[in-house]
Amino acid sequence: MRLTERTILVTGGGTGIGRALARQLAEKGNTVLVCGRRLNLLEETAKGASGIHPYRCDLTSSEDIRHMLDAIRSDGHRVDTLFSNAAILGFDSLAGGLDLAQAKKIIDANLFGPIELTQRMLDGLRETEDPAIVIVGSPAGLGPLANTPIYSSSKAGLHAYTLCLRHHLGGEVRVFEVFPPVVDTEMLATKKWKKMSPDECARRMLKGIERDQEQVWIGESKMFRFLQLVLPPGRLFGVVNDWSPPERE
Ligand SMILES: NC(=O)c1ccc[n+]([C@@H]2O[C@H](COP(=O)([O-])OP(=O)(O)OC[C@H]3O[C@@H](n4cnc5c(N)ncnc54)[C@H](OP(=O)(O)O)[C@@H]3O)[C@@H](O)[C@H]2O)c1
Secondary structure, three states, rough: OOOOEEEEEEEEEOOOOHHHHHHHHOOOOEEEEEEEHHHHHHHHHHHHOOOOEEEEEOOOOOHHHHHHHHHHHHHHOOOEEEOOOOOOOOOOOOOOOOOOOOHHHHHHHHHHHHHHHHHHHHHHOOOOOOOEEEEEEEHHHHHOOOOOHHHHHHHHHHHHHHHHHHHHHHOOOEEEEEEEOOOOOHOOOOOOOOOOOHHHHHHHHHHHHHHOOEEEOOOOOHHHHHHHHOOHHHHHHHHHHHHOOOOOO
């Protein structure tokens, strides 16, 4: 897919992979709108880059989503591409101590928020030329990680939604799904693992989309993909949870 001369909304564009995507997409000659809860970080993404416009929006709030879409329209932008990237991570135990309020926040931010935003944008996307939706998933949605059960559940739900969305839209809006590996962002700041840089991750995502790959598997996410294909579900869970990313030297 051509990734130039588009108007692209990147959720979670104030940090990490979203910021790298926004800047690379702007360099390719697109108009890029970035959203998130922290306006100062969105403004930092836009600093020094031409064609990046920040919009504050908490995706867990229907009101925020409606206000943002109204503001985008009244600023004269017609979005033809959505990069649904924002998410939060949570490490939880299910053995009695689950923080239910936090669990709901994760599901709202990672699953319901992206669904609501996508559904509210569909009519507008359909009116543009060659519209597309890119969903940033996680291998943890395919082989659930035992220490992030709610995050894994949200990403598994998002994967199911993505498959159904692609089916229902029947090519009218192209739907891509990208699976990052372990990436050096706020989300995993406390982990001393070897991590890919957000810039490299974004570069590979965009390359896969430009090559029309419906699913883009990056780095060790390819291993999850392979295991998912060859192992029965019971075995998959054990193997995935016995694996841990290599430590940084
Ligand atoms: N890092 C990894 O190793 C890794 C691996 C697999 C998949 N991923 C996926 O990659 C995507 C990007 O994550 P990242 O690694 O770049 O982490 P990150 O730096 O923490 O980025 C997440 C972004 O989402 C935004 N966000 C969170 N909750 C939001 C809400 N309610 N409304 C609007 N924006 C919200 C955050 O901004 P505010 O806090 O300002 O709202 C932040 O900019 C996520 O979908 C993640 O699941 C990451």
